[in-house]
Amino acid sequence: MKKVIFLLFIFVLNFSSAQNSGLKIVEKPINYSPERIRLSLEYLQDHHGLIQKTPTIVPKMIVLHYTAGGTVESNFKYFNNTHLESARNTLKKQSTLNVSSQYIIDRDGTVYQLMEPNQFARHTIGLNYCAIGVENIGSKSQPLTDKQVEANAQLVRYLTQKYKIEYLIGHSEYGVFRNSKLWKESDPKYFTGKEDPGKEFMNKVRQKVSDLKLKDKP
Ligand SMILES: [Zn+2]
Structure with missing residues (x-):
């Protein structure tokens, strides 16, 4: 009996805080190549005015997104490229660093971590240096699910x-x-209008974390 209790104790100790809250995070790292590091440092300097030795951020904000289509696999493949695809000319003029996000959440609520949450990702103009990006598989015509809200x-x-x-x-x-x-x-001209992930989704998520008193404006 003592042994069982001891093993149970070890088992509980091994659980991280993420698992304690019922959240399971699947690690699915994208290729944070030396070239991605170089371009990220360049972006931090050129766009955010920050000269750093490592492409890391001090997270102050979380930005929720939707992918406007595709699957976890297709979006992973897209983000895995270091360079932007040639079609995205507005973004390309600013930097050839590809867009990405720290997390992506599937329609069944599975959370995938694509990089460390304090690694730099290009997902929100003006705020990348302090923001963690969370992508969700969905679009305007494919509304986000209750499992994704949770x-x-x-x-x-x-x-x-x-x-x-x-x-x-x-x-x-x-x-x-x-x-x-x-x-x-x-x-000052680098700004693009966005409609993701939608007001209804934001309201639902905010309701669930209202006790955290997170702000939605400066
Ligand atoms: Zn977005």
């Missing part, structure tokens, strides 16, 4: 325990930060 809420809760997160926004809301101290973008 998984996003759990991930937000987990990351808020890990870092000093003060803000939770949807990508479509990022414009309100444009004239704030948080906004770091050297090109």
Whole structure:
């Protein structure tokens, strides 16, 4: 009996805080190649005015997105490329670093981690240097699921325990930060209108984490 209790104790100790909250994170790292590191450092300097030795961020904000189509696999493949595809000319003029996000959440609520949450990813103009990006498989015509609402809420809760997160926004809301101290973008014209992941989804996630008192504006 004593042995059983001891083993149970060890078992409980091995559980991380993420697992304690019922959140399971599947690691699915993208290729953070030396070239991606170089381009990320260049982006941090050119766009955010930050000279750093490593492409890391101090997370203050979480930005939720949707992918506008595809599957986890197809989006993973897309983000895995270091360079932007040739079609994305507006973005390419600014940097050839490909877009990506730290997390991607499938329609069944499975959370995949594509890189460390404090590694730099290009997903939200002006705020990448302090924002963790969470992509969700879905689009305007394929609304996000209740399981995704739950998984996003759990991930937000987990990351808020890990870092000093003060803000939770949807990508479509990022414009309100444009004239704030948080906004770091050297090109005042570099801004694109976004509608992801939608107001309804944001309301549902916010309701579930309302106790965290995360802000949606500067
Ligand atoms: Zn987005």
